[in-house]
Amino acid sequence: IILTNNGYNVVNIGIKQPVSAILEAAQEHKADVIGMSGLLVKSTVIMKENLEELNARGLGPRFPVILGGAALTRAYVEQDLHEIYEGEVRYARDAFEGLRLMDALIAVKRGLPGATLPPLKQRRVRPTGLVLEERPEEPPARSDVAADNPVPAPPFLGTRVVKGIPLKDYASWLDEQALFKGQWGLKQARGGPSYEELVESEGRPRLRGWLDRLHTDNLLEAAVVHGYFPCVSKDDDLIVLDEVGSERTRFTFPRQSRGRHLCLSDYFRPEDSGETDVVALQVVTMGSKIGEATAKLFEADAYRDYMELHGLSVQLAEALAEYWHARVRTELGIDGSDPASVDGMFRTEYQGCRYSLGYPACPELADRAKIAELLRPERIGVHLSEEFQLHPEQSTDAIVIHHPEATYFNAGGRS
Ligand code: B12
Structure with a gap:
């Protein structure tokens, strides 16, 4: 809605589309940019696979990608996915950031003087899994949660x-x-x-x-x-x-x-x-x-x-x-x-x-x-x-x- 109201032509192909359908639509409509949204944790994996497929088909340089949705984070997109993708990929926190990104991507594509993409945001700390100095605590078999609270009687089983x-x-x-x-x-x-x-x-x-x-x-x-x-x-x-x-x-x-x-x-x-x-x-x-x-x-x-x-x-x-x-x-x-x-x-x-x-x-x-x-x-x-x-x-x-x-x-x- 936001993009359409601002003069862009959006081809909305709906949810759960395989990458082949996304690419077919992008090529058919001569898209400038591909946008994808990920709601579930599993979508983080799918986004990565989709970008790898674009690479494999040599389409990275052709299609800049904007990603958003609850499952994704800025660092995951602009650091981890950017590292593997052979084109531009950016994260949109909301539809308005999506609009700013579209404007920037189109300006760059048209070669407008001074046009640039916003800088990539990197993680300030290393991903926790890589912090080697800290030794993880050995968790106890049970926490200190009380075990003597009254057990209510259910109305039926x-x-x-x-x-x-x-x-x-x-x-x-x-x-x-x-x-x-x-x-x-x-x-x-x-x-x-x-x-x-x-x-x-x-x-x-x-x-x-x-x-x-x-x-x-x-x-x-x-x-x-x-x-x-x-x-x-x-x-x-x-x-x-x-x-x-x-x-x-x-x-x-x-x-x-x-x-x-x-x-x-x-x-x-x-x-x-x-x-x-x-x-x-x-x-x-x-x-x-x-x-x-x-x-x-x-x-x-x-x-x-x-x-x-x-x-x-x-x-x-x-x-x-x-x-x-x-x-x-x-x-x-x-x-x-x-x-x-x-x-x-x-x-x-x-x-x-x-x-x-x-x-x-x-x-x-x-x-x-x-x-x-x-x-x-x-x-x-x-x-x-x-x-x-x-x-x-x-x-x-x-x-x-x-x-x-x-x-x-x-x-x-x-x-
Ligand atoms: C509302 C909601 C629901 C609703 C509706 C879900 C739906 N299908 O729409 C209901 C109550 C049905 C629901 C159910 C479930 N949910 Co729920 N839900 C949410 C919640 C709170 C908000 C999602 C939402 O609709 N946001 C509103 C939309 C408009 O925002 P958005 O998607 O983020 O998009 C905005 C931006 O991200 C950005 N954006 C997004 N994509 C893109 C793309 C581009 C190109 C651009 C430019 C911008 C952009 O722009 C949008 C507008 O600003 C999220 C948590 C969260 N805070 O996001 C969990 C969340 C998605 N749900 C979650 C879960 C686990 C579930 C359930 C599995 C729970 C359960 N066991 O029942 C079920 C699954 C439903 C099912 N049918 O099986 C998890 C998913 C994580 C995971 N493990 O995969 C989340 C992330 C919560 C969490 N923190 O863990 N859920």
Whole structure:
């Protein structure tokens, strides 16, 4: 949208495109620049492979590349990828930096006097893996997390499916800031109205419009499958048990190599305590109709509407997950310290924590298959792909931990 509004012709070929399709489109449309976006950690590898393929086809000098997205960092692009790519490659933190880069790349291409690309930004410190002087601490088998917290009684063991959850139940859990700033890009322009003014004049009215449309066109099919499972821990493992106490499946989580040496398994009773703990799992989805509606907007080149509706739909998936997590706290009887305001909820000022696989404390996306096996989300129309992505896209899974000390932490070792 930003590039198009500034006179560039953008050929948007959509998501999950193999490098051959990207190059075909670039050559067919005689592109000046190729842009790629990487959301998942795996995309960092794919970006590298794509650049290597451009090299192999001798296309490095022909196509400058701009890369962006949550999975990438400036140093990874401008240092590591720049080292291997035979053309120019730069990182765009946001769409506006993308525009500045495009302007610079085109100016250089046209040979405008004084035109240069912004200098490459290098890492100031060496990558941590290469610091040889520091000896890593030997992590203990368990951190100092309490093992005598009360274990709540679950309302049932096994799984339950809940379909047709009305929007009014979870709409108030929508994180407006994440929507307006993160998805819709509302931002004060120099000398223009403030962010708060933009929220009032643009954000909220458009949000109300979209919510009405979602309701009238009946585009949301919010559904949840969730369950409570008996479990114990052993070292870095969370062992999920069946009704007779035998092992059903096990998750292995990374342990922090420094600091408190936290590991998610520590939040559960150790196996040798002789006691059994409980873990809650959930998969939530907005259903598949919303994906069809956003795809139609995309095909019609209605990018602004696409961006707004897609952004809203993914934040609604997050809102539903947050709402359901609150339901789980109530069902477990640990909602006593829930904050009164929704902002307090977003700051996780409640007992327990909701961890999604792929996030730093539990980075292993492949473990999503274990959650799918336990919860069978196909009952709400959700399927796990070979790349461990849930379809429809507006879906998210989680391990809900009741321990009062449970909090987000980075177990390190991965970016
Ligand atoms: C919203 C969100 C979701 C939403 C929607 C995701 C989606 N498909 O859009 C929901 C709730 C559904 C979700 C689910 C999941 N998510 Co999520 N999610 C996010 C979050 C918070 C924001 C992503 C986003 O939409 N940003 C808004 C867009 C507009 O910004 P952007 O993509 O960064 O793009 C901007 C810039 O980067 C730049 N840019 C980007 N690309 C390009 C390209 C060019 C050429 C240019 C010029 C600029 C540019 O410009 C854009 C505009 O400014 C990120 C974390 C983060 N802070 O980024 C995690 C994140 C992407 N999610 C993550 C994970 C793990 C998941 C789940 C696997 C969790 C789970 N177990 O359920 C699932 C997977 C979903 C599935 N279907 O299987 C991880 C991925 C890491 C990994 N391990 O691979 C992240 C990075 C969080 C993290 N810190 O670990 N997620």
